Amino acid sequence: MSNETQGGKVPAASFSRLSATNVVLGLDKAQLIVCVAGLAVLVAGGAMGLNVPVMVLGGLLLAYGVPRVQGLSLVSWTWIWLRWRGRLRDGTNRWSYSPLASGRPLGVLGLYGHVEDRAQTIEGAGSEVVGTPFGGACYLWDPDKRQATAVLTANVEEWVLSSDDAKASRAMALNTMLKDLSETDGFVELKETAFVLPGHTPPEPEYLKSDATPEWARRDLADLWHLPDILTPLQNMNYISVSVNADRLGKLSRKDHTERAAVGIALGELVKMRVGPDLLNCGARAKSIRWCSVDDLRYLIRTVADPEHAYDRPPMNRDDPTVTWCEESKEHDYLTLDSCVARTYWIYQWPDFDVSAGWIRDMVTDRRMMAFCHIWRPLSMEQSEAELRNRKISIRQRSKLQDQREKSRDERREEKEQQLRELEQEANWPDTDHQGYVTLFAPSLPELDAFDRDMQNKAKNWHMKLNPVKGNQRAALTTILPLGI
Template sequence: MRFGPRESRGWLLGMTTSQLVLGVAAVWTTTRIFNTGTSAPMRVAWVVIAAACLTVAFVPLRGRTVVEYVPVVINFWIQRLTGHDVYLGGVFRMGNTDTAGFVLPGDLAHLKMINFAVDGAGGAEVAIVHDPYAKTYTGVLALEGSTFALLETAIRKSRVEAWGNLLAQLCSETAVVSRIQVLERTLPDSGDALQRDWSRRGIHDGTLQAANYEQLLAAVDGSTQAHECFVSVSVDARRAGSEIRQAGGGHTGAAAVVIREVDKLTEGLRAAGVRVEGWCSPRLLGEIIRTSYDPASRPLIQRRGGGLGDNSGGDDGLPSGVDPAICGPMRAENAWSHYRTDSAIHRCWWILQWPRQYVEAAFLSPLLLSSRYQRTVSIILEPLSPSRANRRVTIRQSGVTSEAALRQRFRRRTTRRHEVEATDVDRRESELVAGHGLYRMLGLLSVSAADLAELEAASGEIESLAQRSQLEIARLSGEHDQAFGAAALPLARGLR
């Protein structure tokens, strides 16, 4: 597979509105510099102003221009000055929710959880997250995949084709799925859960198989990693209005539509060789969120499993998972270089550029399989309908043509990058004609550590692994609180 270059969007010759304004300001200052009536000190001042405008508009800094950091810096200091950089949860927020909801910090505070009882599932409940601002309903699937890199070439090819067919099916005119998130995370695993499961449900008959299994458990040294994978499916209530009304209307009808779409996705995932463990219940989603904010709570939470119907091998008492009402952080603090919550410090990256050359389907293996720290890889996909995709490609083709005409008029050289972007737009049109889907895609990474020293070590590792995976990433300085909610939590957020 191959990824196209990141599009350079702009109004004129690839310049954005802010760059264009600053460029015009710099050109205007040149009239003051060469004005014969301007004194020498004033000319120096105008030169400094012009240089500052050009620097802010066009000089890149860690993947973004300086002008793109301006709203980030303003938002960060507004948080600091108003005290919104510190969040207090727990007993300080319990009065703002009911027993079925949850309270999260920052831009996640408006999300609501709906407990939906599935018909014919023995009273099992599914957690549906409602965003009243975006008018979306989101359900989460827990998955377990095989080691893709060890499969035969023919099997890998068939699974990649099955995944591609699934993505193409979601890009129909009548599709109601507005967003999909694939989240894979690693968590430190001491092996205690395996020991408890063996003690509770194992067959201790003294056979050779039992002895070998006990030896394997004894070899677990506490430095292993547990891999977890989730797929979030978000349904747009505005697109699915008729389906929601047919299903009963309101939150109940919307939740039923989400379950229907999740079931469709489950069939496609199984065709791609992915084992689907099932929907995420409210307490399971609460556990995912809680262990993201407070990784140190995982060993204690893993010991739970005494509820009715629990078969996870936990201790008697509390049922497995976490009550959604208390799954948020007890305290969160946003800093420029990191985001601190409870027992961990987090840092997030944006995948600025995907591989520019042809790569195999397992090109993310170094990042997914080699990490020694708690990290999350999150990919958010927004399917575009054929009409919207064609319109988007047509507009982009018109932009490429007009930019080429402007470059020729102003006698600017057409670079190889411009040629590659034009070729990539033509390739997208050919793929749409062939029946493939078009997606907006965002990739985010996050890493968690116990202290700043460990965070720096984990950050160095994640950046090295991203480089081995041929990814160009940029730290989301000043935005780690918002980025963490999109990167580490399966809530299908992040794209704008």
């Protein structure tokens, strides 16, 4: 070990299993309603003189309400399936931009469906609107949730080249940032998405045109330069979204500004005074953090939808759509976009053993298009304590019913995690609702399926479990994009 790494130790990260501690005995509200209804029907059948058909109906309701499949209850899967079938019947699972609408404003982001209505862009006419020196910045406004989102992009220091001290500092900085944000009035969500997408084509080297270069060399180099890996090189792009609720922002002055301008100023102060410095501590390169403009977001969306033409696409006007075709497959487990197909997974089970910080890098090292998204929703200390109490009650309920048998490995681990969380709360570290998504992109369905198999094998090596979000692929892709919805 070098002197730089002596005395430093790369921290380990641990993830809780998807807890079965919801309302009562691990049932969420929808499951609880179905199970109570089934129990009532079962009891009613017994009171009717052991009416077998009624009692069978009650038993079926109980059997329907209790199980969970890939992290979701059968009740949730039924709701997703019904909504997907409804979209299939009325044709809203497919969206395309009509050539007849050319020249008509589609919406600033040029996206499909109702997303345009919710991801409204508020552009700054200068630093006074967003409260920072970031020129041309914009924020996204969701009128349904009254939520404002700032989207930042940054270049990140290479993890494997950092010393152990630096890695430990970066990991701790993320915890500190989440803790600070949880104590900020109005803060709702922090989202980080790492994209591996086609980048700009580098300019041809001068020696290709030089007379001093032999003809055979110029010819071979010209052929080499037009290979796909050169014309469309893949690059890592990191986007960080910070969302706040307009109604809960503290000290929001609306006297001299419209509401949206006032929200922009408050959001800008949060980015400038807290999020920006914290991102530097988390490993962002100095002077690389940029608050995205509308054109930055449009470029990202267009690259995701049409990677095949990322290198030769002419400049886009604001009236042009960024996506011209989006269709959910009849198999309801992938999307067809302009020049690629995409499949998104929800990570419903993270590694069930301690992993070193930075382990996710092994998931995104392949030279393939993909996106890896983390969403953190820090809870206040009051919310954390309430959730901890609910979990303890649920564990106690299950324990009383299972006293006659030995506890499973998952149950033992959950009890240990519960004790750890109590210690963390005593040290004033609140809990965080953490979710993860993975999106795979490929030029064709066979290539997507091959990529899928490779990713599934990697996930198994890390003891991860992936839910294909069947019937919700378009909503899942929208979640991956840094739009705050």
